[in-house]
């Protein structure tokens with residue numbers, strides 16, 4: 001069993017402020033510790049469940065622009081027994097999919113999409129630059145984007161850890177109640193009722209262990225049977241203009257762009273370019 005973990009910071013237990021997710025605030029160091037330890041718990045769970053390979057990717061861009069992005073973990077504290085992808089652009093690490101080296105993906109620290117009620121630190125791709133992303137008319141989250149990329153390569157989703165909002169939303173998107181470690185409940189966007197982080201880690205470890213052992217609980221690979229139309233609504237027209245110049249991207253409104261593809265990944269690849 002080869003597992004790929006997509007990790008983000010906003011859905012980690014104990015994190016509910018932007019100060020904990022990047023920049024020069026001392027609270028960012030606290031956030032890095034919380035993030036690292038919860039990812040470690042997920043790795044331990046996967047290994048205990050029988051995973052033969054665990055690769056985790058840091059999908060949080062937080063250090064940018066004050067440092068290189070996607071380098072939030074504390075390397076010296078990472079759990080042994082897995083490999084870690086750092087410094088690599090979000091949603092673009094598909095090497096295990098292309099090589100057929102991933103059997104299932106899981107999400108750690110996932111957060112709800114922009115506008116989702118009581119989603120802790122909810123946003124989609126960019127908290128200030130992007131208003132929404134929709135697939136064939138349905139608004140989707142970052143986790144749904146990753147799930148649909150994996151699905152484009154026939155890879156299913158096995159489990160998710162995050163707040164109540166993202167767990168509910170991802171299960172609804174995938175059409176199945178996937179194993180979920182709900183580590184906190186949003187009381188608005190910036191307040192939570194949460195577990196103690198040490199208890200959240202135990203929950204994540206147990207949930208991921210059981211999920212790896214229980215193939216019948218996974219959601220089927222997410223496939224768009226009749227093609228994908230992805231629409232991105234930006235926050236303002238100046239943000240739409242550069243994207244509209246990408247090959248295969250159409251501007252359909254002052255601040256709205258669209259791309260189509262036979263698979264989700266084909267459409268997404270047209271929209272998604274290096275920063």
Ligand SMILES: [Zn+2]
Pocket residue numbers: 008009010059060061
């Ligand atoms: Zn993030």
